[in-house]
Amino acid sequence: MNRIKIILVDDHQIVRDGIKALLSDTSYINIIGEAKSAYEFFDLLKIETPDVVLLDISLPKMSGIEVSKILSAEFPEIKKLMLSMYVSEDFIFNALKSGIDGYLPKNTTQEELLFAIKEVYEGREYFNKSISDTILKSYVKNAKYGNTVSDNNLGSLTKREHEILFYVVEGLSNPKIAEILSISVRTVETHKTSILRKLDLHSIVDLVKFAIKNNIIEL
Amino acid sequence: MNRIKIILVDDHQIVRDGIKALLSDTSYINIIGEAKSAYEFFDLLKIETPDVVLLDISLPKMSGIEVSKILSAEFPEIKKLMLSMYVSEDFIFNALKSGIDGYLPKNTTQEELLFAIKEVYEGREYFNKSISDTILKSYVKNAKYGNTVSDNNLGSLTKREHEILFYVVEGLSNPKIAEILSISVRTVETHKTSILRKLDLHSIVDLVKFAIKNNIIEL
DNA sequence: TAGCCATCTACGTGTTTCGCGTAGATGAAA
DNA sequence: TTTCATCTACGCGAAACACGTAGATGGCTA
Known part of the structure; x- marks a missing residue:
């Protein structure tokens, strides 16, 4: 198995360091770069091509969701795993619509993070339980009250x-x-x-x- | 009268223990859970529905004010009583804007805490005297000097x-x-x-x- | 009472934006 | 090759904006 090439995108140094620490002693993972903004990330993308991008949802200027949309359109082969402090319905829906492959809250465990990375790397999707619960709850609610999921173009x-x-x-x-x-x-x-x-x-x-x-x- | 179901949210074990001690011998109060962060709290919320949440204003990662905003939007029926070490104008204004039902300093008395819980539980608002004084002072100042509002204009x-x-x-x-x-x-x-x-x-x-x-x- | 001041009202002039329509160049897809 | 989406650009009249000025009114106070 080739080492999975990863780029971290998060505006907080501490978070990036934390993730690096979580992933550092895993032999099959190779962090090839990190960026603290969407712009930095797209610059990085010109010289490096990752397998998986760990994307923070809230970035200065251009949000992680915007980054995800652009990636989906321009580099569909790069997998996108979103990290977020927020598990609210709106965020999750917008993230889903932007074409992400997985979604984790930031207080995830090392095991879950590693598992999620492997899943998306191998072409599957991974959503944290609280995320899928939210999605489920929303579907139930919509079914109940006949609302349609907010959609946009x-x-x-x-x-x-x-x-x-x-x-x-x-x-x-x-x-x-x-x-x-x-x-x-x-x-x-x-x-x-x-x-x-x-x-x-x-x-x-x-x-x-x-x-x-x-x-x-x-x- | 049903027992009032309460969840404590504070990142300090000591504070949580202190509040529990203050409320423990009150028959009509039932502490159904506690959390040391916003995440823990929202997880708890999936299995328990409190009547009143005692929220610390300063929490790691997501502040009590953020929690309050989300609660206001998603669970408007849950009452929010904010506890804070700070009585500065800024904190109070932001707390008010987040939709809290009451605000107490941490050095409150047992009587006041119990009273405040009952007030917000019954749909009223409760603000500690030093809090309302601060608000009042700010209004007076605005009336006097016209446009020296700290928060916005x-x-x-x-x-x-x-x-x-x-x-x-x-x-x-x-x-x-x-x-x-x-x-x-x-x-x-x-x-x-x-x-x-x-x-x-x-x-x-x-x-x-x-x-x-x-x-x-x-x- | 007279003067001050905030407020609400309105306009002049020049720049920028909007709404609606048209249209050439390019590159990808059928 | 033809077709289509996309990016580019302009014309024109209406609307909006930036910056300034200014009259009418009503409340406060020296």
């Missing part, structure tokens, strides 16, 4: 539109976004129009609320 | 500005707001300018985030 956005969406809800002006992306202001406007249309939203106010609900930005 | 907004703010973050356009309030669009714009200036914000995106943080709108 984030997946229908293109990579470029995701990028624009992110800058918009960060509060950047159109000219600023145009400058960053080296495109014309008119193009930024066109993308924004497409985003609002695809998400069936009708104002920037709605877009910001949508972004917060879907963990694209943090409050 | 919401208090410095006029009634009209509050009104406009609400409509704006609801996603209404300026002409629509003008129509509703029977004032000119230009006036709406002026108010919006004042709001942004007073709150030290620089875009509608920031304003929406601010409004969500301050419970002006729900997601």
Whole structure:
């Protein structure tokens, strides 16, 4: 069995150290890199290709869920194991929708973490019991009250539109976004129009609320 | 009267023991569980449903305020009584915003603790005198100096500005707001300018985030 | 009472954004 | 090869924003 190549993405030094300590004496695991932000991670990805990414859900600027979405679209072969302090329904649903392969709370045990890594590495999914309970509970609730699971059309956005969406809800002006992306202001406007249309939203106010609900930005 | 079911959440063994000692010889109180972290507490919540939670404000990882927010959202029927070493304005304001039902300093008496538990159990609020004094003092200070609020500057907004703010973050356009309030669009714009200036914000995106943080709108 | 001040109202001007429509270039898929 | 999605860009009129000014009103107080 080849050693499983892993990249850690978490903004807290202590957490990264903790995970490294948990994994260090396991012969078949090889931590090839770590990043404290989405940007760092994507830079790292240019020179290293991991088998599994351990993703913190709450990262500064771009959330782990956003990272997961992009990975799902661009590098579907990389497995994504999400670590989170939160086990609330919203977080879990959004994480699921972003295409993650597993989800663990941060107070997990070494055994569970190792098991989860092996599971996702071998192409299966792994969800911590409290996570699957939450999912189950939600299904039961929906079945009971006839509610539909909140759905969105984030997946229908293109990579470029995701990028624009992110800058918009960060509060950047159109000219600023145009400058960053080296495109014309008119193009930024066109993308924004497409985003609002695809998400069936009708104002920037709605877009910001949508972004917060879907963990694209943090409050 | 049914016995009031209580869960203690505090990361210090000694504090938990102290509270248990304070409550042990009271017939109508039943401590059904204790947790030393938010995680433990939420795990406990899957098997036990308390009437009242005694929450320490400072917990490792997830603070008591965070716990309170989640409880308010997911289990609004569970009453939340916060215990804190701190009586500073900031803590109190944040605790209030998280939806707690009562707030006590840790050096409270047995009588006061029992009274507070009964009050919140029966659907009322209870704030220790030093807490309400702090709140009162803050209000007086605001009235006196106008805009030196520690937490945010919401208090410095006029009634009209509050009104406009609400409509704006609801996603209404300026002409629509003008129509509703029977004032000119230009006036709406002026108010919006004042709001942004007073709150030290620089875009509608920031304003929406601010409004969500301050419970002006729900997601 | 007179003066001060906060509040609500409104406008001017120039820049930016929005809504709606059109459209060329490119690359991947059928 | 044709088709389709995507990214790019512009025109135009309406709306929104930034920054400034300013009249009317009503409450407080020197």
